Amino acid sequence: MLSSKLLIKYGGNAMINQQLQIQIAQTLKQLSDTGHEIVLVHGGGPFINRALEKAQINSEFIQGQRQTSPEAFKEIQKTLIGEVNANLVTTFSQYGVKAIGLSGLDNQTVTVKQKKLQLSLSDGTNKEVDLGRVGEITTINPELISTLSQNKFIPVMASIGADQNGLGYNINADDFAGEIAAAIKADYYISLTDVEGLYRHYPDPHSIVRTISLQELPQLYGSVIQGGMIPKIQSCENALKKGVKNAVILNGTKPEQLLHYFETEEKIGTTIKKQS
Numbered sequence: 468m469l470s471s472k473l474l475i476k477y478g479g480n481a482m483i484n485q486q487l488q489i490q491i492a493q494t495l496k497q498l499s500d501t502g503h504e505i506v507l508v509h510g511g512g513p514f515i516n517r518a519l520e521k522a523q524i525n526s527e528f529i530q531g532q533r534q535t536s537p538e539a540f541k542e543i544q545k546t547l548i549g550e551v552n553a554n555l556v557t558t559f560s561q562y563g564v565k566a567i568g569l570s571g572l573d574n575q576t577v578t579v580k581q582k583k584l585q586l587s588l589s590d591g592t593n594k595e596v597d598l599g600r601v602g603e604i605t606t607i608n609p610e611l612i613s614t615l616s617q618n619k620f621i622p623v624m625a626s627i628g629a630d631q632n633g634l635g636y637n638i639n640a641d642d643f644a645g646e647i648a649a650a651i652k653a654d655y656y657i658s659l660t661d662v663e664g665l666y667r668h669y670p671d672p673h674s675i676v677r678t679i680s681l682q683e684l685p686q687l688y689g690s691v692i693q694g695g696m697i698p699k700i701q702s703c704e705n706a707l708k709k710g711v712k713n714a715v716i717l718n719g720t721k722p723e724q725l726l727h728y729f730e731t732e733e734k735i736g737t738t739i740k741k742q743s
């Protein structure tokens with residue numbers, strides 16, 4: 468494969484042990500050494516759950532988005548930037564990756580407004596849900612991350628951003644990754660999670676959907692696509708519509724899939740295509 472621009476989303480569920488993180492570090496090093504420009508966005512759901520539990524703060528997910536009170540936001544920012552990002556950058560650097568830890572706050576890379584969710588109710592009406600301090604991205608300034616990645620550094624980004632008044636927001640890492648992929652005009656948007664891809668009958672891995680087009684997705688939300696898979700698929704959709712060439716979901720608990728993907732293309736994971 469020729470050298471490409473990659474946006475890799477590393478989900479919290481695929482970083483649950485140090486060995487997995489080391490294998491991802493080794494893969495990033497290989498991809499970078501072969502000339503790929505890489506930006507990595509990480510999640511941290513399980514780490515946030517633990518921190519909120521310890522702080523005795525309740526949190527609920529609605530359509531894969533964590534309702535975030537101001538108190539929860541403080542813990543989430545500490546966890547994503549101070550713990551998950553710092554630990555990933557440390558491990559990656561130990562394995563020769565030129566990792567630079569950032570969030571959307573640095574150089575105002577990511578600006579947000581408060582995200583509103585529209586829920587469709589069974590009686591056919593819609594209800595707006597207040598998610599609290601959850602951000603919807605309004606603008607991205609890719610200057611900093613592009614400068615770094617073009618110079619062979621790998622920006623490692625936590626999904627925190629601020630609004631125009633400087634108020635910080637929690638951003639779903641899939642939403643964040645899809646928008647960054649579009650902003651840097653990535654050739655590949657690769658989402659690493661803890662399942663093989665999108666299953667038609669979750670949790671049966673034999674029901675994996677190998678390829679699916681944008682046109683086929685809308686009817687699957689709420690039935691086939693649930694929970695954490697909602698923002699993941701939506702972010703692939705968003706990235707493709709905004710010009711990203713390829714979007715794929717792979718199993719990050721099998722880090723070897725990342726290199727394998729570039730050798731075999733569509734034979735592993737779920738590829739979301741623009742056209743059927």
Ligand SMILES: Nc1ncnc2c1ncn2[C@@H]1O[C@H](COP(=O)(O)OP(=O)(O)O)[C@@H](O)[C@H]1O
Pocket residue numbers: 477478479480481510511512659660661662664665666667668669691692693694695696699
């Ligand atoms: N149709 C589906 N196929 C596969 N996974 C699904 C599906 N629907 C919901 N999921 C859930 O989505 C999860 C992945 O999203 P998430 O937990 O947010 O992971 P990550 O931390 O990688 O972002 C899977 O572990 C699974 O529980």
Ligand SMILES: CC(=O)N[C@@H](CCC(=O)OP(=O)(O)O)C(=O)O
Pocket residue numbers: 477478479480509510511512513515531532533534543601602626637638639640641695
């Ligand atoms: C608003 C929202 O849902 N924010 C996410 C941010 C982290 C994340 O998305 O992590 P994963 O990629 O591991 O799921 C959260 O609070 O869990």
